[in-house]
Structures are given as C-alpha cells and as structure tokens.
Amino acid sequence: MGCCHQYFANTPEGDDAFVIDASRMVFGAGCLKEAGAHARAQGMTRVAVYTDRRVSKLPFFDTVTKSLAASGIDFAVYDEVAVEPTDVSFKKATRFAIEGKFDGFVSVGGGSVMDTCKAANLYSTWPAEFLAYVNAPVGAAQPVPGPVKPHIACPTTSGTGSEATGIAIFDLLAMKAKTGIQSRMLKPTLGLVDPDVTRSLPATVVAASGFDAMSHALESLTAISYARRPRPAGPALRPPSQGANPWSDAIASEALRSVGKYLVRAVRDAADTEARTEMMYAATLAGIAFGNAGCHLPHGMSYAVSGLVKDYRAPGYPEDQAMVPHGMSVVLNAPSVYRFTACACPERHLHGAECLGALTRGAAPEDAGEIVAKRIIEMMQATLFPNGLNAVGYADKDVLALVEGAYPQRRVMANAPREASKDDLADLFRGAMKYW
Ligand SMILES: NC(=O)c1ccc[n+]([C@@H]2O[C@H](COP(=O)([O-])OP(=O)(O)OC[C@H]3O[C@@H](n4cnc5c(N)ncnc54)[C@H](O)[C@@H]3O)[C@@H](O)[C@H]2O)c1
Numbered sequence: 001m002g003c004c005h006q007y008f009a010n011t012p013e014g015d016d017a018f019v020i021d022a023s024r025m026v027f028g029a030g031c032l033k034e035a036g037a038h039a040r041a042q043g044m045t046r047v048a049v050y051t052d053r054r055v056s057k058l059p060f061f062d063t064v065t066k067s068l069a070a071s072g073i074d075f076a077v078y079d080e081v082a083v084e085p086t087d088v089s090f091k092k093a094t095r096f097a098i099e100g101k102f103d104g105f106v107s108v109g110g111g112s113v114m115d116t117c118k119a120a121n122l123y124s125t126w127p128a129e130f131l132a133y134v135n136a137p138v139g140a141a142q143p144v145p146g147p148v149k150p151h152i153a154c155p156t157t158s159g160t161g162s163e164a165t166g167i168a169i170f171d172l173l174a175m176k177a178k179t180g181i182q183s184r185m186l187k188p189t190l191g192l193v194d195p196d197v198t199r200s201l202p203a204t205v206v207a208a209s210g211f212d213a214m215s216h217a218l219e220s221l222t223a224i225s226y227a228r229r230p231r232p233a234g235p236a237l238r239p240p241s242q243g244a245n246p247w248s249d250a251i252a253s254e255a256l257r258s259v260g261k262y263l264v265r266a267v268r269d270a271a272d273t274e275a276r277t278e279m280m281y282a283a284t285l286a287g288i289a290f291g292n293a294g295c296h297l298p299h300g301m302s303y304a305v306s307g308l309v310k311d312y313r314a315p316g317y318p319e320d321q322a323m324v325p326h327g328m329s330v331v332l333n334a335p336s337v338y339r340f341t342a343c344a345c346p347e348r349h350l351h352g353a354e355c356l357g358a359l360t361r362g363a364a365p366e367d368a369g370e371i372v373a374k375r376i377i378e379m380m381q382a383t384l385f386p387n388g389l390n391a392v393g394y395a396d397k398d399v400l401a402l403v404e405g406a407y408p409q410r411r412v413m414a415n416a417p418r419e420a421s422k423d424d425l426a427d428l429f430r431g432a433m434k435y436w
C-alpha cells in the first residue's frame, strides 16, 4: 500500500506489512437466543457464563441461559464480575473457572464482563503468576503460550468492542492505574451482538460507552502509520496495536459516521431503536478497527484518570463505588489531545471530524485540531457530559500524578502520531480540565 498512499509510504526502519484480523460476529435483534446453538457448534459441553449482578437480572440474560439449556449444555453462572474490574476481581473470577473445569466460556455484559471472562479463560487454561501476561513495563508481557478455550462474547453496552479484541483491561490496585493483557489468543471466538439489549441501558452508560467507541475509531484513524512503527524481529511479533492501516481506516471511518449521526439520539431516547441499534453496530466496528490499529493518547491518559479517581460517582453506574467510567475518562482528554496531534496528520483529523458531522469544507490543515475538538465538545454538551477533568474531581495540582500514571502506558503512547514527552502530557492534562 506504500505506493498509493502517502501516509503509508515505506520508511527504512518501519514495518512493510500489516495484518488484517477479521472477527467472527453475528449481529441482529434477538440473536442472543442462538447462544446455545453456537456453543454446541463450538464443541462446548460445560460452560462458564460470566456476567455482573445488574445484567444477571435483565430478561435477555435469561434468554442466553435458556438457550444454553435448550441445547443440552451444562453451565454455571458467575455473576460477581466487578464493574471496571481490578487485578483482585480478575483473580477471583479465575478461581471460579479453575474450580469449574469448563470447556467453554460465554460472557454476557459490557466490557467489564467480557474482559473478566477473557482473563479467567486465560489464567485457567495457562496458569501463570498474575503479572506474567500483563503489558510491559508493568508486567512481563509474556506471550500467551497457545489457544485458550472457546469464548462467545455477548456485549450489552454499545461501546467497548471487546467482543472483537484480544484485550482485557483492569485496574492494578497497587499502581492506581489501569493496564491490560493483549494477545490475539484472547479474542473471543464469536461475538453475538444483539442490539435489543441496549433498551435497558441508562443514558449515561450509552453516552460514556458511545464516546469510548468514538475514541476507538478516531484514535485508530489518527494513530501512527504501521509503516512508521519499527519492523518486528519476526512476523509473529507484529503487535495487534500495529498502527493505522488501510483496513482499520475503512472500518473506523464507517464507525465514526454512525457515531456522529446516532450517538446523541441514542443517549436522549431509550425508545429510539434505530439510534441504539446503529450505535451497537458502530461499537462493534470500532472494536474491529482498534483491534487492528490500536489506540493512543486519549486512552493512555484515561488509565490514570480512572485509576486515580477520588470520589466522583457517575449517574447510571453502581452507586457504591467512586469511578470515572472508562469512556468518560477517555473522551474528557480527547479535545485537548487532538489539538496537539493534528499537526502530525491534519488530513486524517479533518477526515475524522467530517465523518463525525463537522463542516470541513475549505478548512486549512492548521484548523484541523480545533475543528475536531469543537465537534467532540459539541457532542459532549449535547449529551450533558461533564465539562472536562475538573468536573470529575481533578485540578491542576493533580497533573503530576496524572502524568506519572499515564506515561508508563507505552503500548498506547507509542501509537500516537506525535510523540508526547512528560511535559507535553502535563500540558495535555491541563488543557483537558475545562472546555466551555
Ligand atoms: N477489551 C477491550 O477491548 C476494551 C475496550 C474498551 C474498554 N474496555 C473496558 O471495558 C470496561 C467498561 O465496559 P462498558 O463501558 O461496556 O461498561 P461496563 O461493563 O462497566 O458496564 C457499565 C454499567 O452498565 C450496566 N449494564 C451493562 N449492560 C447493561 C444493559 N444492557 N442494561 C442495563 N445496564 C447494563 C452494568 O451492569 C454496569 O453497571 C472498562 O473496564 C474498560 O477499561 C475494554
């Protein structure tokens, strides 16, 4: 592709090829009732079903378990998944997997549930010291030794795209920052994506998870080119966060068009089936895009924002825990970041803004950062989102700690189109404190 697109022109040290990783998905209203048939087709006989307390009480959860039972599959339910999981909650979920001797996994929930299920599947299949598979430099980043058990992921929020990725994110409590495990082996064998489940989603969850999906797509589009990421020593070492490439560009652009058109409607009206369905599809597409390209600064910075939370509580989320929900902790950084990164690839920022619905005709390259920032801010205002990091409890005196939490997130930081020093990160956090 280097020959036909400037952004992907080959460089002396950079990679010459990119991977196209497809994801197997079934998408459609009511498709959760197929869970049993798919589990059988994958050879599952005894299944661990992961979910969280709230989701376990919703009618569509019964649809899944009834379908498993009707297909003659023996299963046991684990409903203790923590919303925004931690190393402690991952370990507890793993014990359930080890004790149950399962040959398959089904997750029914948002990113918290799907990620927990991936971790339980991994550590019960390939036991290891907890930090062994965790991303460096926090963990040892050991490669997963081989395939894990089949996993059918049923997302119930329209955001993370975790059904399409080999990523499991958690809060490492001792470090007060999020980090993750990433391996193509962790990718669910099937995503069962049923937009009907979004009817019961509270507005703030639609907004936060929708902005997460938007960020996956926009960060994929504006990531460093795969041809500028250092060439790996061998093809097996090419990372899933391989940088922007023509495949992820196409999928990310489509996801952004839907987010631009439907996010605000989906947040405002739970009965707007068209908008909620389109957001579900956009989230899955965005998951495929960032699973093939990788995120960058807004996500890297978010891991410190959520890890260092003080006492902020988001409406619509569990009330017993202080938390800046993932999508919120990402998008609050986004306008500040794009003002900084736009000069590295202004045409990509303008394209992203245009997909989101901004007017870009006649815009000069130097306007790109402001145009994309303005469009995101408009969408934050239209969904009654918090006005920057100030609104979730941070002030300038926290900037140093935020930088120290974000800087080690090399997996995502190195994927940015423009390198950010610690001083740059401090400026970016300051720029994210208040937008209007
Ligand atoms: N693995 C990945 O690729 C990836 C990508 C992005 C984010 N994440 C991670 O995913 C987590 C966030 O996941 P999320 O945004 O999907 O939210 P979530 O799973 O944390 O759920 C948020 C809240 O919504 C509730 N809920 C879920 N579905 C519902 C429904 N249909 N109706 C009513 N309530 C419902 C849950 O019970 C919970 O209280 C974070 O830990 C984040 O770091 C992972």
Ligand SMILES: [Fe+2]
Binding pocket: 160, 212, 216, 299, 326, 330
């Ligand atoms: Fe995310």
